[in-house]
Amino acid sequence: MCIPKLVKQDPWLEPYTRSIQARMDRFAQAKRKQQAQGAFTHAHDYYGEHREGGCILIREWAPFCERIFLLCDLSGWQENENFAFTRLNDYGDWEISLDEKAFGHGSHYRLLMHWPGGAGERIPAYARHVAQDRETYIFTAQLWMPEKPYKWKNPEPRVRGAVPPPLIYEAHVGMAREKGGIGTFEEFRRDILPRIRAAGYNTIQFMALMEHPYYASFGYQVSSFFALSSRYGSPEEFKALVDDCHGLGIRVIMDLVHSHGVKNEVEGIGFQDGSSTLYFHGGSRGYHPAWDSRCFDYGKDETRNFLLSNCRFWLEEYKLDGFRFDGVTSMIYLDHGLGASFDHYDKYFNGNVDEDALLYLSLANDLVHSIRPSALTIAEDMSGLPGIASSPEDGGCGFDYRLTMGLPDYWIKLIKEQRDEDWLVSRIWDVLNNRRWGEKHISYSESHDQALVGDKTILFRLMDAAMYTDMALSVESLAADRGLCFYKLINLLTFSVGGEGYMTFMGNEFGHPEWIDFPREGNNWSYHYARRQWSLADNPELRYNRLLNFTEAMLKSCAGALVPDYAQRLHCHDGDGVLAYSRGGLLFVININRMRSYTDYGIPAEEGPWELVFNTDAPEFDGVGRLPKELTLSSFWDGDGVARLKLYIPSGTGQVFRKIS
Numbered sequence: 001m002c003i004p005k006l007v008k009q010d011p012w013l014e015p016y017t018r019s020i021q022a023r024m025d026r027f028a029q030a031k032r033k034q035q036a037q038g039a040f041t042h043a044h045d046y047y048g049e050h051r052e053g054g055c056i057l058i059r060e061w062a063p064f065c066e067r068i069f070l071l072c073d074l075s076g077w078q079e080n081e082n083f084a085f086t087r088l089n090d091y092g093d094w095e096i097s098l099d100e101k102a103f104g105h106g107s108h109y110r111l112l113m114h115w116p117g118g119a120g121e122r123i124p125a126y127a128r129h130v131a132q133d134r135e136t137y138i139f140t141a142q143l144w145m146p147e148k149p150y151k152w153k154n155p156e157p158r159v160r161g162a163v164p165p166p167l168i169y170e171a172h173v174g175m176a177r178e179k180g181g182i183g184t185f186e187e188f189r190r191d192i193l194p195r196i197r198a199a200g201y202n203t204i205q206f207m208a209l210m211e212h213p214y215y216a217s218f219g220y221q222v223s224s225f226f227a228l229s230s231r232y233g234s235p236e237e238f239k240a241l242v243d244d245c246h247g248l249g250i251r252v253i254m255d256l257v258h259s260h261g262v263k264n265e266v267e268g269i270g271f272q273d274g275s276s277t278l279y280f281h282g283g284s285r286g287y288h289p290a291w292d293s294r295c296f297d298y299g300k301d302e303t304r305n306f307l308l309s310n311c312r313f314w315l316e317e318y319k320l321d322g323f324r325f326d327g328v329t330s331m332i333y334l335d336h337g338l339g340a341s342f343d344h345y346d347k348y349f350n351g352n353v354d355e356d357a358l359l360y361l362s363l364a365n366d367l368v369h370s371i372r373p374s375a376l377t378i379a380e381d382m383s384g385l386p387g388i389a390s391s392p393e394d395g396g397c398g399f400d401y402r403l404t405m406g407l408p409d410y411w412i413k414l415i416k417e418q419r420d421e422d423w424l425v426s427r428i429w430d431v432l433n434n435r436r437w438g439e440k441h442i443s444y445s446e447s448h449d450q451a452l453v454g455d456k457t458i459l460f461r462l463m464d465a466a467m468y469t470d471m472a473l474s475v476e477s478l479a480a481d482r483g484l485c486f487y488k489l490i491n492l493l494t495f496s497v498g499g500e501g502y503m504t505f506m507g508n509e510f511g512h513p514e515w516i517d518f519p520r521e522g523n524n525w526s527y528h529y530a531r532r533q534w535s536l537a538d539n540p541e542l543r544y545n546r547l548l549n550f551t552e553a554m555l556k557s558c559a560g561a562l563v564p565d566y567a568q569r570l571h572c573h574d575g576d577g578v579l580a581y582s583r584g585g586l587l588f589v590i591n592i593n594r595m596r597s598y599t600d601y602g603i604p605a606e607e608g609p610w611e612l613v614f615n616t617d618a619p620e621f622d623g624v625g626r627l628p629k630e631l632t633l634s635s636f637w638d639g640d641g642v643a644r645l646k647l648y649i650p651s652g653t654g655q656v657f658r659k660i661s
Helices: 005-009 011-037 185-199 235-247 301-317 328-332 355-371 406-417 425-432 458-463 478-497 534-538 543-561
Strands: 048-052 055-061 067-072 093-099 108-115 118-122 130-132 139-142 167-171 203-206 224-228 251-256 322-325 376-379 401-403 441-443 501-505 568-573 578-583 586-591 598-604 609-615 632-634 643-649 653-659
Touching: 005 011, 011 355, 067 093, 167 185, 185 235, 185 543, 224 301, 235 251, 251 301, 251 376, 301 355, 322 355, 328 355, 355 376, 406 425, 406 458, 406 478, 425 478, 425 568, 425 578, 441 478, 458 478, 478 543, 478 578, 478 586, 478 653, 534 543, 543 586, 543 609, 568 598, 578 598, 586 598, 586 643, 632 643, 643 653
Parallel strands: 167 203, 167 501, 203 251, 251 322, 322 376, 376 401, 401 441, 441 501
Antiparallel strands: 048 055, 055 093, 067 108, 108 118, 108 139, 130 139, 568 578, 578 586, 586 653, 598 643, 609 632, 609 653
């Protein structure tokens, strides 16, 4: 038996070689089966709404149904035999044909389904546009076939050779405006996209794009998987946004929620034809105990067909450049990873693993990269499953990157539980490098998860109420000085050591002061905390503006560090609080000690001249300015035969040098 590459890379996996090989064999077999079936990932081209010869055809898969009727203005929103669907086969396909002149673009409708012992209204599983009535709050499917389809202006960003490391800006369109209410695609394109471009991000990750009935769910309770949320505008307006991103060389990915579905019976697909097992597991396994939602049956061909077609649809219809797969840990373990500690390799290969889910993820990644070879796929997995970001042919799942989900938790724990003087650079170094070799990671110090109500952002944890009172440059504040010092160091360390790509959530680049709380009954349906206060970043009299300067300069000056190889530690002294390392041709020198500065401090460095390219202590980053803006130094050979730079290392700072060739 050939040894899988995954095992060769990690000898500790040798006892599980047969299990890994079995996963590889299942993937190869399933892929051959899909190729033989041809249209397996094109279900959306058959089901749903289609225009053919002056008629609108609507098809639905509903094997448990006995009768289906179209409810719309033409039928008076009543059961009408003239609007009855025809059952096409024993498999459960249903179809209705309508005159396009009578039932055209913009028409609202629902399906009335009859099944043994009951009936109910439903929205089609493959609906491409769903609208909510502003007065009744009722959701209906809406036929979306404009006379003139959107004409794309820009090609997707072309990648020659290696794909550049992703610098990801995680964004939510609805909460991107400052004035409150729900933001739109057009507003984002006009007001926010220029900010992202100016900051230096090359990838936008949109959250909450798939239609969801409850706005406050942050898009995680998906009801219509093929429908773009109509809250933010039309499909054409989103296409224009994607188009402009591509014109700027920015890739667009979306948060893809295939880990579960909303349990709403009318809006969702959990009981589409009256049965509970059309796309989901039956019984208790069909319900997520923590999320109060339905759990997909990934072992069912029709479910895989639905979800894989969904991947293809978003890539081809909206020209997206990839996905961040949400809730991967929940998908791949039968207990959803709830309360689990993944402290032994046995837990990745025992009876708690949902092998069907692993197979689906492998097929999804294979499909995405067959459609778009340069596509970006990211796994949100906190379990550390070996091979998540390795190819299926090597024994993995095929993701390009995995999120470093432990880093935000570590920084929070450090801030909460240890005094500043007890921070150990050796421990920080170990945590930042504790990731699987041979698999790429997206590092981040905080995402939307840390900003949601009930949690706190890093800067808020560091400064607490001083964020509201001490952020003016005219205010002298020890709390602000401390908070901004560690905020900058945490982000620089995470960026330069923690992964091969980087991500931040909208507003965190300037230390946004408030949590996220969407309108709900508990806050009297207020939008006050479901917004971003861009004016804080734009005000040159505030420290928020200085933090924005810091982030933008870090992305531009330090992006060269995001290489496949780990950072190389050159010096680490817990007593001094000094850490030095090199990566991607850059030399990083960090002093987390806020009380002590050092002169003539020797740091190992390749022989030759070095120039300072980034300094957290610069005045434009709200630093003290203890180093000159332009600084060139040369290393020298000391008595032990090591070339070193003799540096002045101010307290609580980070310096980045580049060798002059």
